[in-house]
Amino acid sequence: MTMYSCLIFAILLSFSSAYGGGLTGCDGSVLLEKNASSNPNPEKYAENNLSLRGFQVIEAAKDAVEKKCKQSSPLISCADVLAFAALGDNFSGYSVPAGRLDGKVSKAEEAMANLPAPNSSFTKLKDMFGKNNLSVEDLTVLSNAHSVGVSHCSSFKDRFNPIKKEEIDEEYAKSLKRQCTNDFVTVPQDNVTPDKLDVQWYINMQANKVLFFSDWVLRTNDEAERLMTAFAKDEASWQLKFITAMQKMGQIPSEGKGEIRRVCSAIN
Numbered sequence: 001m002t003m004y005s006c007l008i009f010a011i012l013l014s015f016s017s018a019y020g021g022g023l024t025g026c027d028g029s030v031l032l033e034k035n036a037s038s039n040p041n042p043e044k045y046a047e048n049n050l051s052l053r054g055f056q057v058i059e060a061a062k063d064a065v066e067k068k069c070k071q072s073s074p075l076i077s078c079a080d081v082l083a084f085a086a087l088g089d090n091f092s093g094y095s096v097p098a099g100r101l102d103g104k105v106s107k108a109e110e111a112m113a114n115l116p117a118p119n120s121s122f123t124k125l126k127d128m129f130g131k132n133n134l135s136v137e138d139l140t141v142l143s144n145a146h147s148v149g150v151s152h153c154s155s156f157k158d159r160f161n162p163i164k165k166e167e168i169d170e171e172y173a174k175s176l177k178r179q180c181t182n183d184f185v186t187v188p189q190d191n192v193t194p195d196k197l198d199v200q201w202y203i204n205m206q207a208n209k210v211l212f213f214s215d216w217v218l219r220t221n222d223e224a225e226r227l228m229t230a231f232a233k234d235e236a237s238w239q240l241k242f243i244t245a246m247q248k249m250g251q252i253p254s255e256g257k258g259e260i261r262r263v264c265s266a267i268n
Contacts, residue, residue, distance in 0.1 A: 026250050027103030027258055028079035031055060033265040042106035048115040049108075051151050051186065058082055059264045071091045077102045078264035085248050097250065101258025104267045118155045120214040122221050132252050138245040140218060144238065146189045146210070147201035153180035153187060156211045167216050172209040187211065202232035 030049065032042045045051060062081045069075050079100035086096075092189055116125055120180035129139045157180060160173040172191075189211055190201050204210050205219065205228055218224040231238040259268055 003187045024219045026079055026083060026100055026252055028069050028077065028082055028100075028107040028261070028264060029103040031058060031078055031082070031264040032103075032267070033099075035266065038104070038267055039106045040251060041108045043108055044106075046108035046112050046115070047154075048117065050110060051149065051155075055207055055265070056083060056266040057258060058210075061085060062264055064130070072266075074260040074262050077258075077260045079103075081260075081264070086250075090093050095247070098246075102264075102267075103258055117160065118212040120217070122217040125214060125217070126221075132249075134245070136221065136223050137227060137241070138248060141231075141238065141245045142239045142249065143218060144201050144231070144242070145197075145213065146201065146212070146215060147193070148195065149189050150186040150194075151189055151211055152183060153185045155184035156187075156213075157183065159211065159213060167208065168210075168215070171256045172207075176211070199231050199235045199238050202228045202238075206222065206232060 030043045030052070032039050032044070034040060034042060034045070044055070049179060058078060058081055061077065062078055062085075065076050065081070066074060074219055077100050079102050080096075081099050083096050083098075083100065100152075113259055114128070115126055120128075121200055126136060129135070134142075152178075156176070159168050160177040160180075165172040175191075176187060179185060190196075190204060191209070192204065193200045201210065206214065208216065210216055218228065232242075
């Protein structure tokens with residue numbers, strides 16, 4: 001896995017960690033594996049999270065830090081490792097507050113309830129972000145994380161059955177239909193530069209060539225449409241806004257008692 005791929009996965013995991021656990025905030029709950037007694041059905045197995053990858057990257061980074069520091073007790077939380085990894089060296093000037101604790105609870109049902117669904121309306125998206133003090137601008141900026149990663153066909157098959165020409169480019173929809181031979185096939189979220197975190201997704205949006213209905217609905221809001229048009233022409237401006245939005249997302253408060261896990265996939 002390339003360093004750039006690691007960055008991509010860290011961003012997507014960070015978003016899921018912040019939102020997937022309902023009121024738990026950025027506590028690394030998406031990293032937890034199944035445990036019969038404590039977390040029998042954790043967030044990472046929620047339908048909305050099945051395309052997530054890179055868990056081993058965070059685990060390896062955590063392990064490397066702990067071995068380097070040689071402390072008897074775990075020193076750095078998995079939640080902090082995830083936050084530090086999310087933007088890496090690709091965004092200069094990105095300051096990451098530390099001190100997060102790892103959550104002990106991870107529930108797939110909370111991820112399903114709190115992560116934006118691929119068929120969400122703009123009002124639903126605005127309300128979900130607003131509950132965490134994130135604005136329409138933040139929503140528009142963070143949505144460009146869909147410039148990277150893949151999605152299962154099950155998440156967007158209603159976009160081509162039937163094809164609604166006012167919402168999706170017809171040829172693009174037909175291409176998706178040809179690729180989606182079953183629900184478990186994965187398709188890049190950006191079909192032009194799928195492995196590059198750039199502003200191509202905003203350009204795709206202008207042509208109605210995005211996977212999710214919940215992506216397209218940003219075009220129905222004047223503020224979001226204005227921002228996307230501007231970002232499509234000015235990647236540097238989007239990068240600055242992305243740093244700010246990621247910092248705000250990282251400050252979503254956690255509730256309940258946490259810990260510093262010894263390994264990221266299991267509570268102590």
